[in-house]
Amino acid sequence: MSQPNNRVFSGVQPTGNLHLGNYLGAIRKFVALQESHECIYCVVDLHAITQPFSVWGGPAELANNTREVTAAFIASGIDPARHIVFNQSQVVEHAELAWIFNCVARMGWLNRMTQFKEKAGKDRENASVGLFAYPTLMAADILVYRATHVPVGDDQKQHLELTRDIAAKFNNDFAESIARLQLDTDYFPLTDPVIEGPATRVMSLRDGTKKMSKSDASDLSRINLTDSADDIAKKIRKAKTDPEPLPATLEELAGRPEAENLVGLYAALAEIDKASVIEQFAGEPFSVFKPALADLAVEKLAPINAEMRRLLDNPVEIDAILADGAARARVIARETMQEVRRIVGFLGD
Numbered sequence: 212m213s214q215p216n217n218r219v220f221s222g223v224q225p226t227g228n229l230h231l232g233n234y235l236g237a238i239r240k241f242v243a244l245q246e247s248h249e250c251i252y253c254v255v256d257l258h259a260i261t262q263p264f265s266v267w268g269g270p271a272e273l274a275n276n277t278r279e280v281t282a283a284f285i286a287s288g289i290d291p292a293r294h295i296v297f298n299q300s301q302v303v304e305h306a307e308l309a310w311i312f313n314c315v316a317r318m319g320w321l322n323r324m325t326q327f328k329e330k331a332g333k334d335r336e337n338a339s340v341g342l343f344a345y346p347t348l349m350a351a352d353i354l355v356y357r358a359t360h361v362p363v364g365d366d367q368k369q370h371l372e373l374t375r376d377i378a379a380k381f382n383n384d385f386a387e388s389i390a391r392l393q394l395d396t397d398y399f400p401l402t403d404p405v406i407e408g409p410a411t412r413v414m415s416l417r418d419g420t421k422k423m424s425k426s427d428a429s430d431l432s433r434i435n436l437t438d439s440a441d442d443i444a445k446k447i448r449k450a451k452t453d454p455e456p457l458p459a460t461l462e463e464l465a466g467r468p469e470a471e472n473l474v475g476l477y478a479a480l481a482e483i484d485k486a487s488v489i490e491q492f493a494g495e496p497f498s499v500f501k502p503a504l505a506d507l508a509v510e511k512l513a514p515i516n517a518e519m520r521r522l523l524d525n526p527v528e529i530d531a532i533l534a535d536g537a538a539r540a541r542v543i544a545r546e547t548m549q550e551v552r553r554i555v556g557f558l559g560d
């Protein structure tokens with residue numbers, strides 16, 4: 212198989228509470244890349260189960276959460292006919308390649324992963340083995356398609372660096388075998404992260420020093436993609452701020468995390484840079500800025516919300532999209548795994 216040079220892969224976990232950070236940091240970029248790249252977008256259900264039932268809702272919720280992420284992809288503008296949209300567990304090759312990568316990655320590399328430390332918390336002995344090995348599965352997701360570009364939010368940067376380390380070590384460890392089989396020397400590409408724009412790290416509306424997160428106990432901390440217009444306006448009205456008006460320069464936002472976050476949100480939603488937002492609102496109090504931000508957020512999110520609801524009323528349509536995407540993803544993933552099995556030296560087809 213020849214090496215693709217413009218293939219995008221990215222994934223979102225079906226753990227509920229899909230929020231504005233997921234949309235601006237990731238999903239909206241997925242949409243933009245469709246014009247220039249061949250894209251594969253995955254609802255990563257194998258990743259979801261690395262955490263306790265309380266986080267992903269258990270078996271009764273998983274199917275609904277998977278459909279919700281799929282609906283968000285499509286409602287945001289991803290075209291499942293031109294590109295591939297599927298859920299991870301339908302393509303077993305992800306898990307197969309992850310096992311091989313478990314044998315390539317080193318304990319020391321995984322021990323350095325900050326997300327594991329955050330998610331496992333104090334009770335590390337009680338974290339699942341899957342949560343520890345999570346980044347090797349993520350590397351497999353990307354590399355089973357030999358994807359070259361991965362759009363994500365800032366919090367995934369370390370995982371993508373590890374993906375590059377795994378690809379490089381595999382290419383190096385198996386170099387002789389790869390050469391003997393006359394495959395590309397750089398069999399697995401060193402994937403480029405795509406982490407750009409004013410919203411790579413959207414912060415909590417209740418605390419500008421904490422990331423907006425699906426698992427925050429306070430629903431006021433995040434804008435969910437399923438929130439009504441009233442909820443969105445209420446959450447922005449209640450968002451924490453400081454007493455100062457907006458400054459005249461970007462530099463003066465330093466040390467004001469909540470103000471900086473809201474300016475970043477406005478910029479991302481309006482698709483302009485932060486400096487232009489400051490220019491427009493310099494000297495204005497939050498009593499003026501917040502309603503403008505709320506109107507903008509509702510304007511951009513209401514159509515997505517409506518389309519998500521329509522799709523979620525038609526689960527059969529969503530399931531058909533995932534089945535079709537999985538069938539097309541499998542063709543690529545199988546081809547890679549056939550080569551990888553030969554590279555590693557496994558007997559059989």
Ligand code: TYM
Pocket residue numbers: 220221222223224225232233234235236237238255258348349350352353361362363364365366367410411412413414422423424
């Ligand atoms: P997940 O499901 O936590 O988040 C999905 C995407 O949303 C981004 N994101 C944010 N961006 C900006 N501000 C925020 N507050 C914010 N919160 C989340 C994430 O960076 C991500 O891009 N490990 C991944 C899923 C995954 C994956 C992959 C991604 C599995 N395999 C392969 C890329 C390639 C995750 O947990 O994302």
